[in-house]
Structure formats: C-alpha cells, structure tokens
Amino acid sequence: MSKEKSQKIPEVTIRRLSAYHRCLVRAREEGMKVISSSTLAKNCGVNAAQVRKDLAYFGKFGIRGMGYYVDGLFTDIKRILGIDRVWNMALFGAGNLGTALLFYKDFLKQNYHMVAAFDIDPEKLQKGAIGGVPIYHPDKLPEITHREKIDIAIIATPVSKAQGVADQVVQAGIRGILNFAPTRLSVPDNVVVKDVFFTNILDNLVYLLTASR
Amino acid sequence: MSKEKSQKIPEVTIRRLSAYHRCLVRAREEGMKVISSSTLAKNCGVNAAQVRKDLAYFGKFGIRGMGYYVDGLFTDIKRILGIDRVWNMALFGAGNLGTALLFYKDFLKQNYHMVAAFDIDPEKLQKGAIGGVPIYHPDKLPEITHREKIDIAIIATPVSKAQGVADQVVQAGIRGILNFAPTRLSVPDNVVVKDVFFTNILDNLVYLLTASR
Known part of the structure; x- marks a missing residue:
C-alpha cells in the first residue's frame, strides 16, 4: 500500500477497523469461520453498508452473499493497521x-x-x-x-x-x-x-x- | 439552541470546541482580553479558517479584524458544550x-x-x-x-x-x-x-x- 493511498483514508474508518478487529478477535474465540457484514456491523454498533464501505478502501474482502472469512479478514485488518507485529x-x-x-x-x-x-x-x-x-x-x-x-x-x-x-x-x-x-x-x-x-x-x-x- | 440544530454539528467540531476551551482557559490565566483566530488556531494545532468555521455553527462571535473577546468566547463555548454547570x-x-x-x-x-x-x-x-x-x-x-x-x-x-x-x-x-x-x-x-x-x-x-x- 503506497503512502499516498493510505493517507486518504478517513480517521473514522481507521477507528472502525480497530473496532472490527476487536469483534473478529471475539469471533475467532467463538470458533466462527465466516461472518456476515450485518453481524460484524451489529457487534460493532454500525450498519452493514458502513462495514462494506470501510473495507472497500483496502480492496475486496467479501465472499458474495456470505460475508467474510473471519481468519482472512482478521489477518488483513491486522496488516492494514500495522498491528501484525509487536x-x-x-x-x-x-x-x-x-x-x-x-x-x-x-x-x-x-x-x-x-x-x-x-x-x-x-x-x-x-x-x-x-x-x-x-x-x-x-x-x-x-x-x-x-x-x-x-x-x-x-x-x-x-x-x-x-x-x-x-x-x-x-x-x-x-x-x-x-x-x-x-x-x-x-x-x-x-x-x-x-x-x-x-x-x-x-x-x-x-x-x-x-x-x- | 434547538435539539435539531445542535445534532447536526459534526463531532469533530465539538472535539475542537473542547480544545478551544482549553486554550481559552490558558489565555485567561495569562490575562489576555482579545485573541485572534490565528492565535487560537495555532495554540490548538488547527488553521484559522477552521476556527472561524467551527464557531460559525453557533452564531457570530468575532470582532471583525481583531478576533474574539476571550471572556465572551470562553463563556459561550462553556454554554454550548454544556459545561457551564457542575x-x-x-x-x-x-x-x-x-x-x-x-x-x-x-x-x-x-x-x-x-x-x-x-x-x-x-x-x-x-x-x-x-x-x-x-x-x-x-x-x-x-x-x-x-x-x-x-x-x-x-x-x-x-x-x-x-x-x-x-x-x-x-x-x-x-x-x-x-x-x-x-x-x-x-x-x-x-x-x-x-x-x-x-x-x-x-x-x-x-x-x-x-x-x-
């Protein structure tokens, strides 16, 4: 991801990514494999359209009609946020x-x-x-x-x-x-x-x- | 201020009002009577146009060509934020x-x-x-x-x-x-x-x- 691209992303989106990450930690603990944008949205207190819009900034993550692979999205968000390291x-x-x-x-x-x-x-x-x-x-x-x-x-x-x-x-x-x-x-x-x-x-x-x- | 009107104000504006309030506390401690939008902006890490735009949501506060009365703006911001009480x-x-x-x-x-x-x-x-x-x-x-x-x-x-x-x-x-x-x-x-x-x-x-x- 280039510096130019990443800097255009609104700070509220980044804050929500961090909230999605927190929800995905819990989803993994509960053994979920796939999560719908509406479930993710509900757990984070936003609407599903907002989730899809936020994730669209970083490329395509969803599986049409199903939602997101929990592990994949978890790893991607960690990478995007730069928290895939100590x-x-x-x-x-x-x-x-x-x-x-x-x-x-x-x-x-x-x-x-x-x-x-x-x-x-x-x-x-x-x-x-x-x-x-x-x-x-x-x-x-x-x-x-x-x-x-x-x-x-x-x-x-x-x-x-x-x-x-x-x-x-x-x-x-x-x-x-x-x-x-x-x-x-x-x-x-x-x-x-x-x-x-x-x-x-x-x-x-x-x-x-x-x-x- | 009506409920309808106040709810349209962006949350970032409210956050900045809170920062302006903090700067005005200091300005009062230093005995300043009038503060320009550029000084207020500099002390809060934003630009002067932003200060003027934020304050415009709540009515006219400035003295043309001079800035703002420190005490007046301080009191007004306290009232707007609802912190004019305990x-x-x-x-x-x-x-x-x-x-x-x-x-x-x-x-x-x-x-x-x-x-x-x-x-x-x-x-x-x-x-x-x-x-x-x-x-x-x-x-x-x-x-x-x-x-x-x-x-x-x-x-x-x-x-x-x-x-x-x-x-x-x-x-x-x-x-x-x-x-x-x-x-x-x-x-x-x-x-x-x-x-x-x-x-x-x-x-x-x-x-x-x-x-x-």
Whole structure:
C-alpha cells in the first residue's frame, strides 16, 4: 500500500477497523469461520453498508452473499493497521495513571508490549520495577530506547514536565507518542502524537447529553 | 439552541470546541482580553479558517479584524458544550485505572466532580474513601445516585462486569457513561456512551506511524 493511498483514508474508518478487529478477535474465540457484514456491523454498533464501505478502501474482502472469512479478514485488518507485529512501548511518569497503565492487561492481547518505564522519583527507582516493567531514570533514555527498540512513548507525566519529556523522546528517535498529559505537545512533522484528554472526552459526552435532552 | 440544530454539528467540531476551551482557559490565566483566530488556531494545532468555521455553527462571535473577546468566547463555548454547570460523576470499579481516575486532578478544573465510587472489594469498602471520594457497595447505587445527583457513570471494571454495571447504572437513571472497559455496552437509545479504549487509540497511532513511514 503506497503512502499516498493510505493517507486518504478517513480517521473514522481507521477507528472502525480497530473496532472490527476487536469483534473478529471475539469471533475467532467463538470458533466462527465466516461472518456476515450485518453481524460484524451489529457487534460493532454500525450498519452493514458502513462495514462494506470501510473495507472497500483496502480492496475486496467479501465472499458474495456470505460475508467474510473471519481468519482472512482478521489477518488483513491486522496488516492494514500495522498491528501484525509487536510494538514496544515505554511509559514516562509512573504516577497513579502511569502505574495503572503498567498493569493494564489489554495491551498484551494486541501486540503492545510495555518494555520500560521512566520516572525521577528515587523511591520508585529503588523498587526497580512496577507491574513487572523495569523502571529507569530518564538519563538512561537513549540507551534503553536503542536496547529495547522502543517504538512508542506513553507520556503520563504532569503537564509541566510533558513537553520536556516529549523533546527527549523525539531526540532518542521515538516517532510515536500517546499523550495523557492534558497539554498539546509540539513535535517535528515526522512524529505522530495521539492525545487522550479525559476532560475533552467528557466535554463531548456532556455535549451529547445536553443536545439530546 | 434547538435539539435539531445542535445534532447536526459534526463531532469533530465539538472535539475542537473542547480544545478551544482549553486554550481559552490558558489565555485567561495569562490575562489576555482579545485573541485572534490565528492565535487560537495555532495554540490548538488547527488553521484559522477552521476556527472561524467551527464557531460559525453557533452564531457570530468575532470582532471583525481583531478576533474574539476571550471572556465572551470562553463563556459561550462553556454554554454550548454544556459545561457551564457542575456534572457529578461516579466511578465503578476502583482497580488500578479506577483509582488513578479518583486522583485525577484535571476533572475539577472543568466542573467535573467525582462524588462517589462503587466497588465490591471488602477491603476497599472498609477504607471508606480513596482520594477523598467515598466508596460504596453497588447495592447502594439507587440511593446514592439520587442523593448525590449523579449525571455520569465512569465504568472502569473488568470486561466481564461492565455490561452488568451499565444495566444497573441505566436502571438508576444515569444517562451518561464514560466506558473504559474494552467492550461495547448495550444501552437504551436515550443513554449516551463514550468509549475510551486504549488499544484502539494505539491502533490508530500505529496506523499513522506505518502510513507515514
């Protein structure tokens, strides 16, 4: 798939692919061989036409009148999303949220491995590891990034530290950032940042609640 | 604002309004009286035309050739988003992630109050409170929902418990759910659910990393 082609695909389609992937994981666990677009749609809370349209971006996947081979579609979506390999992640800031992420089990199921955590708190460094993930001082970032082949940085520091950490992360050659610190990070164009701002998500929820009253 | 009108506004616009709100909070802290659409855009990582287009959905806000009154726009966006009042939240499942959310300070700044937590673990119930938030057994949900006027349920239970909790929450009359359990919840049409699935967000990040390589 060329860069040009892939970049035209709407972000909502990618988000839905990720949801289809989750449904296909369950379908495989249940031993299903073939799944209809309407079943897939129902399990993901969209309509069947939307499923067919989303999958059409990436070529023909369906078997006319039947649906999709579960294994085939599962493998194809993994490849499209780039999750057909292991992605190594490092956590920055082992506070309450950071610690919760170190214990988060759902990452592993989807080929996301937490390989290192960074914090400056001497007590945490003394412990050596949280949730089985080794903790290092940020001074070690360049060395650990190289040794552990870190692809993604998860920033869960206070707002005041987030940009500094992002700068160090980028300098170490990491190109993907999942940012939980409620502030916009400034990074070079070749670095991808995804923000998870809980209050923005709540704002959105509250807007929908207000609008539908 | 009529129900019909508000529902036509794209979700991305609402998400950006929430980002503008965050920038305006900072602008007010810095004592700015007027902000240009280009400054607002730059601080939020969008372009000025987008800012003007987004705000145009809700009426005329700008001062020609100058920009926007910071206080006026701040108040208007709060009203549009429905965050010009306090929203009371209850947490379900005080595990690692749930506990992190009980300590999360950014909610308070934006009129989100965590008023109760529910868990079935006798040890946690014995403690009485985590992060200053009282913990109750789910048996008390109807009583506490009424007494504390709970608007929003945050579900941070294991997947296996999430649908059961959602059913109880809906029965108690709560209409907004922020769901961290990585499974789709089935709820009546008048209930709004926002999912925060960390692995879906990572899938999205990884797709962009792969596509831009």
